Amino acid sequence: xxxxxxxxxxxxxxxxxxxxxxxxxxxxxxxxxxxxxxxxxxxxxxxxxxxxxxxxxxxxxxxxxxxxxxxxxxxxxxxxxxxxxxxxxxxxxxxxxxxxxxxxxxxxxxxxxxxxxxxxxxxxxxxxxxxxxxxxxxxxxxxxxxxxxxxxxxxxxxxxxxxxxxxxxxxxxxxxxxxxxxx
Ligand code: HEM
Numbered sequence: 810x811x812x813x814x815x816x817x818x819x820x821x822x823x824x825x826x827x828x829x830x831x832x833x834x835x836x837x838x839x840x841x842x843x844x845x846x847x848x849x850x851x852x853x854x855x856x857x858x859x860x861x862x863x864x865x866x867x868x869x870x871x872x873x874x875x876x877x878x879x880x881x882x883x884x885x886x887x888x889x890x891x892x893x894x895x896x897x898x899x900x901x902x903x904x905x906x907x908x909x910x911x912x913x914x915x916x917x918x919x920x921x922x923x924x925x926x927x928x929x930x931x932x933x934x935x936x937x938x939x940x941x942x943x944x945x946x947x948x949x950x951x952x953x954x955x956x957x958x959x960x961x962x963x964x965x966x967x968x969x970x971x972x973x974x975x976x977x978x979x980x981x982x983x984x985x986x987x988x989x990x991x992x
Pocket of ligand 1: 855861862864865868871874875878879882901902905906909911915916919920923
């Protein structure tokens, strides 16, 4: 998967320009302080699902580690820099989840929680004329994030199937493991 190349395609398709990058950067001061709060709500949401809760608690200290990685991820949404290295980090996020066996169907609803909390904060913290440009830029970057993550799932699945795994979940996990080891 050419993550940097795909990022450029996705920017074109979503109409994400440097102006949107600057809007997101400008929102950083407002949004990064709520990163930990969003992380708490996010893992609380995941923990209410039996299957996801089992994954979260399968390894001691995992949830605590996840708060830190989630906060870093959330802050990066508002960094203003969306380059090849950023695309590679998003590819890795998809692969890390695929390797654990978290199916791609979990990602969009989970991102919905991030959107719900973030949009509510934008709505209450910004002046009314500032809301639309902020939401527009935020929604574009979320679409790009999801597309990069989903594509990396596909990359893992394809590799796993080619390696001879017939069962989809097995192929996904094996493909993701091989790709992470190679990177
Ligand atoms: C919007 C969706 C999600 C985002 C943005 C996200 C973010 C992240 C990030 C940034 C990492 C660290 C990746 C790395 O090591 O490079 C991670 C790992 C992980 N995530 Fe997620 N995640 C999402 C959905 C989920 C879901 C639905 C689950 C279900 C339980 C989950 C459970 C985990 C687990 C178990 C790890 C590995 C933790 C470890 O290192 O042991 N995530 N996630």
